[in-house]
Amino acid sequence: MKDTITSLINPADERGSYLDASALDQLNRYFQSGSMRVKAAKTISSTASSIISKTVAKSLLYGDITLPGGNMYPTRRYAACLRDLTYFLRYATYAMLAADTSILDERVLNGLKETYITLGVPIDRVIEALNAMKEVLTESLGTDAGQEMGVYLDHIIAGLS
Amino acid sequence: MSLVAQVIAQSDAAERFLSSSEIAKLEDFFSKGQVRIRTAQKLADNEQKIVQEGSKRFWAKCPNTPSNKGNPQKTALCQRDQAWYIRLISYCVLAGNEKPLDDIGLNGMREMYLSLGVPLPNLRVAMSCLKDVAADVLSAEEMAMAAPYFDRLIRAF
Numbered sequence A: 001m002k003d004t005i006t007s008l009i010n011p012a013d014e015r016g017s018y019l020d021a022s023a024l025d026q027l028n029r030y031f032q033s034g035s036m037r038v039k040a041a042k043t044i045s046s047t048a049s050s051i052i053s054k055t056v057a058k059s060l061l062y063g064d065i066t067l068p069g070g071n072m073y074p075t076r077r078y079a080a081c082l083r084d085l086t087y088f089l090r091y092a093t094y095a096m097l098a099a100d101t102s103i104l105d106e107r108v109l110n111g112l113k114e115t116y117i118t119l120g121v122p123i124d125r126v127i128e129a130l131n132a133m134k135e136v137l138t139e140s141l142g143t144d145a146g147q148e149m150g151v152y153l154d155h156i157i158a159g160l161s
Numbered sequence B: 001m002s003l004v005a006q007v008i009a010q011s012d013a014a015e016r017f018l019s020s021s022e023i024a025k026l027e028d029f030f031s032k033g034q035v036r037i038r039t040a041q042k043l044a045d046n047e048q049k050i051v052q053e054g055s056k057r058f059w060a061k062c063p064n065t066p067s068n069k070g071n072p073q074k075t076a077l078c079q080r081d082q083a084w085y086i087r088l089i090s091y092c093v094l095a096g097n098e099k100p101l102d103d104i105g106l107n108g109m110r111e112m113y114l115s116l117g118v119p120l121p122n123l124r125v126a127m128s129c130l131k132d133v134a135a136d137v138l139s140a141e142e143m144a145m146a147a148p149y150f151d152r153l154i155r156a157f
Helices: A006-014 A021-059 A076-097 A102-109 A112-119 A124-140 A144-159 B003-013 B020-031 B033-045 B047-061 B072-095 B097-105 B110-117 B122-135 B140-156
Strands: none
Touching: A006 A021, A006 B020, A006 B047, A006 B097, A021 A124, A021 A144, A021 B020, A021 B033, A076 A102, A076 A124, A076 A144, A076 B003, A102 A112, A102 A144, A102 B003, A102 B072, A102 B110, A112 A124, A112 B097, A124 A144, A144 B003, B003 B020, B020 B033, B020 B122, B033 B047, B033 B072, B033 B140, B047 B122, B072 B122, B097 B140, B110 B122, B122 B140
């Protein structure tokens, strides 16, 4: 995976130079956002299962999808849906910490849409759940950190669309 | 790979959210962001001073060494390498770990210098002279940020 810091160091090394003023400025802004990022990751890490429950309650729980014939029925498929939403939350948290989307491309999105199509997973409902997760996160983390998480959840949404 | 990427990879390998010790590592890393930037800038601004003054101290301790044999081309190459190590240390300060130094400058280093006929014990002295000069140039707080990487470099020789 890439991260903001390594992505600035590697090209500087290829030129054999120190980080220039603009790279240092970028890094400075990243460092300054660091405590917000870590604080958000801390909250998410300790409340992940509640974030997922709330996300499902907001998006999927009361629809046809949890009834016989729906993609979250029976319980095995309900659990698979929780597992996938937890993956999305965990990798979006990693990406938010790194301020870089590459881990999402490598570990989540690579082949995901094709897999979902093969398995008959309704992608529009997944996207609905991801949008609900953004709302739940903004309620729990506040606007700034919520928006920052939104960047990475939107990246997953874009990859599935 | 920076400390941030390293923590993420570790957490991902365990297939879980971040542990409290991983969170603490990141909190500590980001809390020193300003010092990291300042230290890296100072190393860049003072690179030539550290190398030139470092060479003087090195030759005083170790006069019989390839860079001090009156071949200006060889001296320039040795000093260029030393400057490169200062640059890699500045990367480490920003990345929060030893990876840039290890990956770019230490992996294969022994084989290279042995093949060039540069005596490793002399280089060890040269590198510790660079560290001494850096300690004069940087503030105590900045040096605390850079010293572990100078030590790693010295140990590698």
